[in-house]
Amino acid sequence: MGLVILSTLLLYNVYRELGFEDKLRGALRGGEREALKVIFAVYLSGFMEYVSGYGVRVAVSASSGPTSSAARSGVLTATLVGHSWAVLFAALGVPTAALSGLTGRSQPLLFKLTGLAMALPLLAIVLGVSRTLGVKPRASVLVPALALPIASASSSPLLGLFASIASLTLSLAVASRGEVVAVVSGLSPYIAVALVLLALEFLGFSNLLYEANVEEIAFTLLLPLIGALGDLRDGQPHSLEHNTRSPGRLLRGSYPPRFLPFLALQNVEGV
Template identity: 35%
Template sequence: MATPSPLLRVIFRYFFPCRRGVSLHALHGLAVILLPIAVIAVLRRGVVQASAVTLAYALAAYLLTNGHADLPGILANGLITGLQISSIIFTAIYFYNVQRGHGVEEELKRRIGSQGAPFLYIAVFFSGFVESFSGYGVPPAVVAPLLLSAGLDPFRATVSVVVGHTWAVPLASIGVPTAVLAALTEVDVGQLAAATVVSGSLSLAAIIALVSAKYLRQGAREILPAFALALLFALLGPVTKVYSAAVLGLVGLTLGLVLSGGLGRALETLVVLRYYLLLVLLLLASNLLGFGGLQYTFLVILAAALLSQFLERKFSRDALRRSISMTTRSIIAVVLFAVVAELVKRGGYMRSLALILAEVAGPLYALAVPIVGAVGAYATGSATTSNLIFSTLQKSYADAVGFDAVALLALQNVGGGLGGMVSPAKIAVAASTTGGKELEPR
């Protein structure tokens, strides 16, 4: 078996001084973490190139340290996991584009994008609702123009949504980032979603305080009910699980509309969102009946999209073409990173690195887990990619120090969502829809 070069040993020991010998496995684990971040953040390449480079390295490392005996099964398992996750990504975006084709966005702009609109509830809860069905920077592009048409200046309209939607990112696209973490670490997705929601309720409260005080200057009448919704979010987690952001986002928007314009205005808006309501109910029902797996979620979303087209008598290829265009690169990256994660897990690289982390930092590293998730999301532009990169490391560390793995992974998940708050890509998308030249100096 090959051993690390003396130079690599010296560098590793400098940053990770420990009694445990520095193994080749630990160095491979560190390389798999740093490679995609370097390709995206330093070399300014896309996520597909980063995933391909990382896969090539992980494959070479596995062949070097473990041979090729189990390789076909490992590649097949990674491919299956990646395709299952990708099916949710695609159908969630397809459902969103179908509703867009039905004119939902324009109708919402007419009904709630006017003077007297509940700014806080649109910026935080409605943007989170949109995120729960889409991802890909869609909420800033959809919701910021609503706030602009309702009277906010471009800067506040943009930033309040870029910040406001991040509480829902771990549950984006019907829970894809959470499903990724659960699948790659072999924990129960429902338990992980519930733990994520409980931890995320604290970040939601902080987001409400920040958006209302700094960007929207809301009064107590608007803020206090919003804080109550943050508490409700924590209570919803064990019941609605990966659908919690969709449920709370809808409840929050409805409450905001009732407070600003009465029950009639809220009901009119819910009629516009009727197919979103239908999908939420179908997903909750399928989960309660025991059909909550990735394959069933994919079928439920697809069925809801097709049913809405049948009922509206609007069958257009535009939604399909747009969905393919929006998701192709992400799906390729997810599949490749899923294979990388399987190679890394079976090769034992992250376990070796986690043992060194546990010896050097002990339980203190747990405090840095959400920061690691946030940095990963900022560097790669995606909470899902951050989870793909760090999932095995965080699980291995939790096992090494005896922490609850689900709770620790929830911190990674929440951190990944918050990292999108300062993502240049999301800011650029939102600014492009609100005439964002004045954003640059701020």
């Protein structure tokens, strides 16, 4: 539940920082009804996704869309976009798991192939968005970041998890340089708690002291680091147009700087 709340806060603040809220407010005041039809169709499909599950929002929102005098292509596009952003991140592996049962292939193999297939589109998206925003990504930051899905897909589940976290942490360290050292020293109590829980997990005490898995504990190590890096960067000049807004700022939103570590630790129940 804690990760669902975090992902919701992240999505909301990303939309706000990108100016979507202001554009929607301006559209409501300016009477751009045709544009609003597409916007509300997207959010309707997302709402149907959450309340009814897979398939229903296509049968309902897509079929009822043409009755609102909207173009069929627009209705189809809005439904597809709504389906893509509204699916919970925890369910991203469901199609691969279902495909394994249909084809008889092993799930680890299909997950690896899926992860490797997603790496190239991810690279294209990063380069395309960077070019649009006028940002020239440094190779020292881009390479470790792109190594994340490849490392995760080409390793065992547990090794892939830590390889992904290591590559993401390396990207943060290269991008932030000396800031990471200051952040880690300030977060040492939280990191110590997470390391102790990881050690207990490997020793077989996972069901004795708490209810958590390795993934939740590992993300407990990472989320405070991202949030604290956002605190350090808040005092620096930044421009939304050049995408220099820190990910920690987007994740934290308007919450106090010291709130994120405690929120991350909520994923480790019973501590």
